Amino acid sequence: MLSNPKHFKFRFLIGLLLTAFLQTACSSVPETQLTDQRDPYEGVNRGSFAFNMGLDKHVLEPAASTYKNTMPKTGQRAIENHLNWTGLPSTTLNSTLQGRYENATLAFLHFAVNSLTLGLAELTEDPKAVNSQDFGQTLTHLNVPEGNFLMVPFLGPNTSRSLTGNVVDTMTNPMSFLKAGDTAQTMQSLRPAVAAVSFRSKMSEALNDIKYNSLDPYARTRSLYYQSRAGRINAVVGKPNNNQTNDDEFESFFEDPS
Amino acid sequence: MIYVHKGETGLTKTRTWRTCVLNFCVFIALFLSIPAQASSQVEAANRLIRNLVGDVENYLLADSGDISKRTENITKLLDTHFDIPGIARFSAGPYWRAANEEERFTYTQSIREALIGTIARNFDQLVGLRFSLIDSQAKGKRMVLVRGIFRDKAGQRPPVSVGWRVITPHPAPAKVLDVEIENISMLITQKQENIAIIRKNGGRFSALIQAMKQRQQTQ
Numbered sequence: 001m002l003s004n005p006k007h008f009k010f011r012f013l014i015g016l017l018l019t020a021f022l023q024t025a026c027s028s029v030p031e032t033q034l035t036d037q038r039d040p041y042e043g044v045n046r047g048s049f050a051f052n053m054g055l056d057k058h059v060l061e062p063a064a065s066t067y068k069n070t071m072p073k074t075g076q077r078a079i080e081n082h083l084n085w086t087g088l089p090s091t092t093l094n095s096t097l098q099g100r101y102e103n104a105t106l107a108f109l110h111f112a113v114n115s116l117t118l119g120l121a122e123l124t125e126d127p128k129a130v131n132s133q134d135f136g137q138t139l140t141h142l143n144v145p146e147g148n149f150l151m152v153p154f155l156g157p158n159t160s161r162s163l164t165g166n167v168v169d170t171m172t173n174p175m176s177f178l179k180a181g182d183t184a185q186t187m188q189s190l191r192p193a194v195a196a197v198s199f200r201s202k203m204s205e206a207l208n209d210i211k212y213n214s215l216d217p218y219a220r221t222r223s224l225y226y227q228s229r230a231g232r233i234n235a236v237v238g239k240p241n242n243n244q245t246n247d248d249e250f251e252s253f254f255e256d257p258s
Numbered sequence: 259m260i261y262v263h264k265g266e267t268g269l270t271k272t273r274t275w276r277t278c279v280l281n282f283c284v285f286i287a288l289f290l291s292i293p294a295q296a297s298s299q300v301e302a303a304n305r306l307i308r309n310l311v312g313d314v315e316n317y318l319l320a321d322s323g324d325i326s327k328r329t330e331n332i333t334k335l336l337d338t339h340f341d342i343p344g345i346a347r348f349s350a351g352p353y354w355r356a357a358n359e360e361e362r363f364t365y366t367q368s369i370r371e372a373l374i375g376t377i378a379r380n381f382d383q384l385v386g387l388r389f390s391l392i393d394s395q396a397k398g399k400r401m402v403l404v405r406g407i408f409r410d411k412a413g414q415r416p417p418v419s420v421g422w423r424v425i426t427p428h429p430a431p432a433k434v435l436d437v438e439i440e441n442i443s444m445l446i447t448q449k450q451e452n453i454a455i456i457r458k459n460g461g462r463f464s465a466l467i468q469a470m471k472q473r474q475q476t477q
Contacts, residue, residue: 035454073414205383213376213477215469219454223447231441246443247397250423250436253348254400 035219038149038159038226045151049218052156053211056200061208064200076198078120083195085111085119086188087132090169094133098141106130118187135172136165140233149222157225300394302432303402303424310339310422310434311389318385325378332377341425341433342370348435349448350463353456357463365463368470369448375477386411389420401425401435 034042067076088111095104107130113123139161140146147160158166170176175188200207214220227246234245317331336342346366347354357365387408394404404422421438423445436445452466459465 033457035457036450205380209376209380213379213473214451215466215473216451216454216458219451220447223450224442227442227446228440234441246438246441246446249443249446249449250401251398254398 036149036222038146039222040148041150045149046218048151048153049221051153052151053217055154056207056211060196060200061204063197064204067197068201068204076201079194079198080202081114081122082119082187083191083198084132085114086173086175086191087134088114088119088130089174090135090172091130091133093172094135094138094169095131097138098133100131100133103131103133107133118183134162134165135168136162137233139165149226151218151222157221159229162229299396299399299426299428300402302426302428303404303422304391304394306339306424306432306434307391307404307406307422310335313339314384318381321381328381329374329378332374332381336370336373336377339434340373341435342366342373344425344433344435345369345373345445348445349452350466351449351453351456353453353461353463353466356461361463361467364467365470368467368474371474372470375474384408392419397423400427402432 034040036042039045071079088107091107092104092111095101095107110124110130111119114121116123136159144161150158150160150163152158152163155163155166175185210217210220210224230245313335317328317335320331321328343366346362346369349369350357350365354362388411389406389408391404391406394402396402402424404424406420406422408418408420410417419440421441422434423436423438423443424432425435426432436443438444455466455469456463
């Protein structure tokens with residue numbers, strides 16, 4: 001079963017959904033003990049975070065360090081380009097669903113042109129012209145509530161909405177329908193692991209700072225995730241109704257006389 | 259009676275006219291002063307950031323890797339350009355109100371030490387970067403968001419967008435309250451982490467101070 005990448009992907013998705021289900025099924029922390037109102041499953045989430053930290057310590061950090069020190073810069077750049085390229089079909093689809101046809105067209109054109117090199121080399125003039133879009137953002141656009149905070153084993157911080165978005169994006173990505181044995185399919189199967197190592201390597205200073213210098217790495221990760229996600233959503237979809245921006249936080253600070 | 263009435267009407271008309279002119283002048287004065295105030299507020303914030311970046315560049319040029327000298331420079335930088343009491347009050351969140359004077363003082367000292375440590379640890383990352391100011395926007399009467407970008411002169415690292423939240427308490431000098439990197443506020447992150455620690459410890463502010471002291475001892 002595991003030798004077939006499609007079956008593996010199916011099992012992976014089932015695993016993801018089960019994790020989400022288990023997380024929501026577990027008893028939540030009493031409200032008085034919550035460190036953040038958006039995180040009612042903090043106890044379970046902290047357990048998942050400890051698991052992810054162990055994984056980082058024993059697998060990801062050493063792998064990222066080796067990758068950073070041995071892979072030439074051009075190679076790292078090519079891998080990053082390829083990872084961005086594989087996300088373009090999802091951007092095309094989600095931009096269309098959100099009615100952002102210009103971005104959808106741009107994403108499609110960039111995908112088509114760069115497919116000549118499997119995305120390893122950027123043949124288009126300005127790759128940053130495309131605003132990366134995922135199904136989580138589409139759900140925000142449709143006013144779907146954010147849901148609770150979930151720390152997912154292997155995948156890291158999410159909300160119910162963004163996790164659903166990740167699952168849908170993986171399932172609807174046309175790259176997943178490629179025949180087994182294709183070079184592109186092999187690359188696509190390796191994508192999650194390569195993306196994790198590349199991201200860990202790129203963000204090594206910031207992530208190590210959280211890991212080794214933070215008072216509460218879990219709370220810090222949660223805060224960074226929410227801010228980064230809100231920034232991404234606000235920039236493209238607009239300010240969601242239920243999302244407090246940084247400006248709001250500072251306004252309430254100035255209103256408080258203490 | 260008619261004459262008096264006429265006279266009163268004339269007087270009332272004159273008074274009304276004067277009031278109208280006065281109101282108009284006040285309105286114009288206010289209307290003109292708001293943008294003028296906002297513009298001086300923005301100017302003060304921009305000046306502060308230019309000075310801060312200039313000081314950082316000078317310290318980087320003079321930096322020989324001597325940790326004590328670096329720490330001394332960073333302390334000077336922080337005390338001159340940053341609003342440490344404001345940072346302390348903001349990052350303690352609602353628990354600032356419950357803390358006593360001694361706790362407030364100890365916490366302010368601890369957060370200052372923590373900031374110095376964080377900047378000293380990451381100071382090397384600023385080498386080879388050039389800052390360009392993009393725009394500045396007044397956020398109410400007391401704050402300006404100065405946005406800019408750090409670019410690697412060698413082009414090896416991607417550009418990083420930075421936002422400085424500057425408080426402008428005229429006539430007191432402008433000071434930096436927060437730094438946002440790629441839309442992530444350092445101060446909000448610190449506040450949320452601090453709140454988590456206090457709540458995990460049954461709402462005791464002293465638990466946060468204790469945790470900070472322990473962290474400083476291990477670093």
